[in-house]
Amino acid sequence: MSEVAKKPIDFMGFRKIASVLSIALIVISIGLLAVRGLNFGLDFTGGTSVELEYQQAPELDEIRTALADAGYDQFVVQNFGADTTVLVRMAESSNDELALQITEVLSAGGDELQLVSSEFVGSQVGDELKEDSGLGLLIALAVVLIYVGMRFQFKFGIASVVPLAHDVIIVLGVFALFQWTFDLSVLAALLAVIGYSLNDTIVVADRIRENFRKMREGDSEHVINESIHQTISRTINTSGTTLVVLVALFLLGGEAINNFAIALIIGVVVGTYSSIYVSANLLVILGVDREDLIVPPKEGLAGSEEETEEPPEWLNRM
Incomplete structure (x- = not known):
């Protein structure tokens, strides 16, 4: 080479x-x-979290499309635990009926679902x-x-x-x-x-x-x-x-x-x-x-030249 x-x-x-x-x-x-x-997400800006339970596992893209068509923006849709459980997080809103409105919008397509919980998190x-x-x-x-x-x-x-x-x-x-x-x-x-x-x-x-x-x-x-x-x-x-x-x-x-x-x-x-x-x-x-990388000798181990130059005779026999 x-x-x-x-x-x-x-x-x-x-x-x-x-x-x-x-x-x-x-x-x-x-x-x-x-x-x-x-561009902080809802975890940092606050918002409403809605948990929904479907009878059958839904397509998340269809849920996003339905919410967008209904005029909602700044939302996150993801599964929560099981495939039939969906978590929808919306931008901060003071509308107490938001969870019911979302349930109605998503059930309008014929899917059977149930509102499990709704939680509001403030911007603070x-x-x-x-x-x-x-x-x-x-x-x-x-x-x-x-x-x-x-x-x-x-x-x-x-x-x-x-x-x-x-x-x-x-x-x-x-x-x-x-x-x-x-x-x-x-x-x-x-x-x-x-x-x-x-x-x-x-x-x-x-x-x-x-x-x-x-x-x-x-x-x-x-x-x-x-x-x-x-x-x-x-x-x-x-x-x-x-x-x-x-x-x-x-x-x-x-x-x-x-x-x-x-x-x-x-x-x-x-x-x-x-x-x-x-x-x-x-x-x-x-x-x-x-x-910078020299290891300093330990105190008491710096012996005489005779001690440091050659190992003990018994060690040489090993």
Whole structure:
């Protein structure tokens, strides 16, 4: 095999281009969030939830069509537990007869159904949910910073948390751009993206730490390049198989989980990119080197030269 074939891909050679791309995406995403904002779903804005029980499993698309033809908008229709149980969530309304009206509209097509329950959730609960979800994301990032800082080194902690924030902001920016509904399922997808991206970043960070201790030649960029090259096949295989499942979930899972699948697809793609370029790039910028990863000798174990240069004679006989 030739030397050219043996030479790893120069990932760090593109780090400046990657930096410009990441900064541009972050700025655009923040701008979209500030100007357009997120299209919050009923979980955050409040509304009326109506549970209906059918005699036979209905087609959800037919229910959506019937509600749209009746003049309703901003609603969500999904199965709730069993195939015969349907949950209809409408935008906030002060109409106490809304549940009965929905029942009449849907039974007009000849389907036998029964109103099981109706519940109204005010916008104040949605506002509290927004604050709690934002706080939850911040706590998750803080815990990651503490864990990685203790597990590896503080520079690795920063290089792990920043990519996670990078991934979340870009996913939110895409949702703001297309005004896709942001509900609790998308929030759950964001938390899953954090876990997925962190796992990939930890794998690369662990290999970088190992190579800093093993490789005696080359600067930080060379060691990081080698580490990424050694883990890139694992990264591509993991991301590829995950995306296959998510695309199938998006195409076959139905409207209720479409946004969940979209958020995860974007998050996996961006998370794979950030674990290679954002995290590793930050380690170079922060100046990580071998001295940062040297394990300090334990107190009382630094003996004389005679004790450290050669093992005891009895050990040589083993």
